[in-house]
Amino acid sequence: MSTTSLPTARARQKTRVSYHRLRAWLVACAVRPEAGLWLVIQLAILHAVLWTFILINLKAAQDVHMDVAEAYGWGQKFLLGYGKPPPLSGWVAGLWFKVFPAADWATYALAMATVSVGMVICWFVSLRVVDARRAFLVVVMIALYPIFNFKGFKYNPDLLQLVTLPLLVLAYLNAFEKRSWRSGILLGLAGALALMTKYWVLTMIGAIGLAALIHPDRLRFLSSPAPWVAIATMVAAMIPHIVWLADAHFVPLTYAGDTYSLQDKSQVHQLVAGYALHNLGLLALPVALAALAMALVPPWVKLLLRAPSRIVTRAWARGANAGVNVSQALNVWIIQVIVAFGPPLGALVFSIYMKTDWGISLFFLVPLALVAIPALRVQGAALFNIAAIWLVLSAATLAASPLIAAREMAANAGNTATYGARSELARKLTQEWHMRFASRWAVVAGTMETIQPMVFYSPDHPSPFTPNEAWASGLTSLDDVKRYGFIGVFDATDERLPKFEKWVSEVAPNAERMVMSTRRFTHGKAGPAMSWNVYIVPPGKQ
Numbered sequence: 448m449s450t451t452s453l454p455t456a457r458a459r460q461k462t463r464v465s466y467h468r469l470r471a472w473l474v475a476c477a478v479r480p481e482a483g484l485w486l487v488i489q490l491a492i493l494h495a496v497l498w499t500f501i502l503i504n505l506k507a508a509q510d511v512h513m514d515v516a517e518a519y520g521w522g523q524k525f526l527l528g529y530g531k532p533p534p535l536s537g538w539v540a541g542l543w544f545k546v547f548p549a550a551d552w553a554t555y556a557l558a559m560a561t562v563s564v565g566m567v568i569c570w571f572v573s574l575r576v577v578d579a580r581r582a583f584l585v586v587v588m589i590a591l592y593p594i595f596n597f598k599g600f601k602y603n604p605d606l607l608q609l610v611t612l613p614l615l616v617l618a619y620l621n622a623f624e625k626r627s628w629r630s631g632i633l634l635g636l637a638g639a640l641a642l643m644t645k646y647w648v649l650t651m652i653g654a655i656g657l658a659a660l661i662h663p664d665r666l667r668f669l670s671s672p673a674p675w676v677a678i679a680t681m682v683a684a685m686i687p688h689i690v691w692l693a694d695a696h697f698v699p700l701t702y703a704g705d706t707y708s709l710q711d712k713s714q715v716h717q718l719v720a721g722y723a724l725h726n727l728g729l730l731a732l733p734v735a736l737a738a739l740a741m742a743l744v745p746p747w748v749k750l751l752l753r754a755p756s757r758i759v760t761r762a763w764a765r766g767a768n769a770g771v772n773v774s775q776a777l778n779v780w781i782i783q784v785i786v787a788f789g790p791p792l793g794a795l796v797f798s799i800y801m802k803t804d805w806g807i808s809l810f811f812l813v814p815l816a817l818v819a820i821p822a823l824r825v826q827g828a829a830l831f832n833i834a835a836i837w838l839v840l841s842a843a844t845l846a847a848s849p850l851i852a853a854r855e856m857a858a859n860a861g862n863t864a865t866y867g868a869r870s871e872l873a874r875k876l877t878q879e880w881h882m883r884f885a886s887r888w889a890v891v892a893g894t895m896e897t898i899q900p901m902v903f904y905s906p907d908h909p910s911p912f913t914p915n916e917a918w919a920s921g922l923t924s925l926d927d928v929k930r931y932g933f934i935g936v937f938d939a940t941d942e943r944l945p946k947f948e949k950w951v952s953e954v955a956p957n958a959e960r961m962v963m964s965t966r967r968f969t970h971g972k973a974g975p976a977m978s979w980n981v982y983i984v985p986p987g988k989q
Contacts (some may be wrong), residue, residue, distance in 0.1 A: 473569040474827035474836060482613060487570045487586055490834075491563035494590050495556070497841045502555035502600050506968035508856045510870045513896055514603035515554045516903035520922060523902075527691035530918040531702050534688070535611070535643040539696035549903055557839035558602040562595040565609035565811070572613055573815050575620040576779055580771035581818045581825050582932035584737065587833045588814035591733040591840070594807050598729065604645040608808030611641040612651050613856040616782065616812065619655045620775050626671030634673065635680025642685060646699070647805060654785035658778050667807040695921075718801040719791045730813055737814070740833035744826045776819040783812040828841075852856050856972065866974040868967035869897075873904035874966060876934050878979070880907075884985055890923055892951075894943065897979070898938050907933075914950045915943070926956065935982030944980070955984040 510516075521529045522541025529537055540557070547553035566589050573582035587899040589595055599606055618637035622630040641648040659668055669672060692699065786809040794801040816826070844851075859865055880888040888907040891898045898911050910923035910935065935958070937947050952956050963981050967974040 470828060470831040473831050474580070477830055478579045480579070483579050484570075484585070487583070490586065490590065490799075491566045494566065494596075494837075495559040495563040496839070497845060498596050499552070499556045499559045501597070501841070501845050501848050502519065502559070503552050504683045504845070505597070505852050505855075506551065506555070506600065507849075507852055508967070508972070508974060509865055510867070511551055511903060512601040512603075513556045513899050514601050515558075516899035517895065518602055519549060519554075520902040520908075523908065523910065526921055527688055528695060528699065528921070530695075530916075530920045531699055532604045532645055533643040533699075535640065536602075536607045536645075536868075539607060540602065546759060549908065554602060555600060558599055558606060561602060561606055562599045565613055566590060566595065567615040568610065568617060569811060569815070571820075572617045572620065572727040572812075575617065575624070576772055576775045576815060576819050580827065580830065581770055583830055584740075584825055584833060585814045585818050587830075587837050588733040588737045588818070590835075590837050591736050592811075593729045593732060593815070594810075596841075596911060597844075605647075605804050605807045607644050608641070608648060609811060611637075611644045612648060612808050613811060615641045615648070615651060615655070616779075620778060621661070622673040622677060623664075623668050623778060625873070626668055626673045628672040628676045631673035631676030632680050634677035635682075636684060636760040638677065638681040639684035642681070643667055647808070647810075650786055650790055650809065651782070654782045654789065657780075657785055659782040662774075662777060664774060670933075682874055698918045707955055712734070714800050715795060715801070719794050722790060722801045722803050722806060725803040726810055729806075730810055733814060734817065736836050737817075737829075737833055738942055740836055741825065743832045744828040755970050770818050770825070771821045773821065776816075776821075779812055779816050779819060785812075786810075786812075788968075828978075841972065852971075856969070856974075858866075861975050863975045866967065867977045868974060869900035870904040871902045871965040871967055872936070872963060872979060874906075874978070875906045875963065876901065876936070877907055879983070880934060884932070886986065890928050890935065891935035892928065892933045892935040892982075893937050893947065894941065897941075898937055901934075901936060914954075915946050925954075930987060932984045932986035934980075935984070937980045937982075939980050941976060950983075951982050955982070957984075958985045959967055 508777075518536050520539040521534070521537025522539075522544055524893055525538055525541060526534055528534055539561075540717075543557050543560075544553070547556065555695065566586055569589050572581055572585045573585040577585070593599075595609070597989070599609075615634075615637045618630075618634040621942075622634040625628075637650055642653065659665055659674060662668070790805065790809065791801065793799065817823070876891075877888055888905060888909045890912050891901045891905075891909040892912045892914060894918075895911070902908055902911050910927070911920060912923050912928055913919050933955075935947070935951055937944055939962070947959040959982070959984070961981050962978055964976055964978040966976045
């Protein structure tokens with residue numbers, strides 16, 4: 448060997464030693480009870496920070512999504528309901544924006560904080576089913592699942608379910624194991640918390656109920672106080688909201704029926720097919736990357752997927768040797784199968800409009816369901832590999848995010864839904880109101896799609912009022928509209944404009960009418976121009 452090659456060989460040897468030390472440290476932290484939680488929390492914090500910056504770059508030329516602006520508006524008042532959904536997402540947004548400003552970056556930080564809390568809870572769920580090594584693999588798979596990163600950019604009730612539903616499953620697994628009245632109370636409270644997020648979680652509650660009935664140990668669970676105490680606790684905790692629902696004439700249910708019922712059977716089939724393909728495509732990424740991480744472990748790992756009956760029989764016999772609590776894994780498998788197939792089948796039977804976003808909350812158990820297969824051998828090196836894949840992909844996305852955003856903007860330059868200057872309009876209207884009346888702009892009227900950005904972006908944060916809609920948010924009233932005056936904002940191309948014009952003529956016949964146009968400039972590039980019909984009504988003049 449030549450002397451010139453010695454430094455190179457030594458450098459390689461040092462690199463190998465450093466790699467092995469780092470891998471050994473990561474695996475040791477992942478499997479030690481006292482270090483595992485802190486490792487997962489660190490991963491979640493790093494994930495939230497990285498992806499907040501990524502989203503800031505990716506969305507630099509866009510206003511926040513309508514759902515986010517709507518949640519901000521709900522959070523201005525802590526009500527028991529907001530017309531459409533239960534109130535928890537509004538409460539969380541209200542608390543968040545008491546600390547952080549109404550700025551785009553704060554909404555992306557809220558979304559990433561939400562999914563990162565969900566990641567930590569999923570780790571606790573995993574520990575009920577698998578050993579610490581497999582649980583860490585589950586968490587990193589979840590971090591790679593697009594719902595927990597770039598698809599999770601908009602905070603709304605769907606995204607918040609990534610916190611409340613894992614918490615519900617955790618409470619169920621705890622109650623199934625302990626079968627005590629205390630665990631039943633926790634399960635009931637978790638169920639109520641989930642229901643206060645979105646009524647859609649009835650799918651998960653139903654799946655948990657069916658899992659309890661199907662499981663071989665069902666008699667031990669059902670004969671304990673846990674399930675019955677859980678039901679009583681959930682009902683008791685929901686009473687205030689149920690009373691609100693009755694007082695509101697069950698408006699959220701009317702909204703759901705009016706919005707999501709379809710008559711065209713062929714359209715239902717297309718939507719269900721799109722829903723299935725969309726969610727399968729998203730799940731393919733973390734599953735494929737986890738398989739790659741395990742395949743990189745020498746010698747190559749073969750994934751032996753035996754028949755389900757053989758898996759359960761052999762793993763149950765060997766128990767701890769497989770690193771899987773098969774009794775709890777069976778709960779997870781049953782729940783995931785039911786929520787994967789039940790909603791699409793229900794949509795086909797009852798002709799329901801199936802939004803792809805509804806799958807956000809229903810597939811977080813897939814990584815755990817796969818990792819809990821006892822025949823799957825998870826080596827320590829795979830944990831380092833999957834963490835490295837996550838870090839490299841996140842860092843690469845952060846570096847490429849400005850370029851990605853610029854290319855998307857160039858390709859969709861005329862898309863007003865994405866790049867429209869609603870934030871600019873909010874600021875201009877606020878200036879107009881202050882110049883005319885020297886007071887706070889208190890109420891904005893129009894359709895939800897148009898006025899929610901006004902609520903978020905205006906420095907005055909006016910309360911939204913949606914005339915001609917039965918499911919108003921309840922944040923303001925017609926009396927407030929007449930007392931404080933309002934600015935009406937409406938898209939001139941919206942087919943509902945004549946109905947809104949009629950309402951304005953009845954409520955404020957002397958309203959000043961004008962057309963306003965705005966255009967947003969980002970990094971010197973112009974977005975599409977937008978025009979709105981604007982109606983200005985002074986305070987106390989109606």
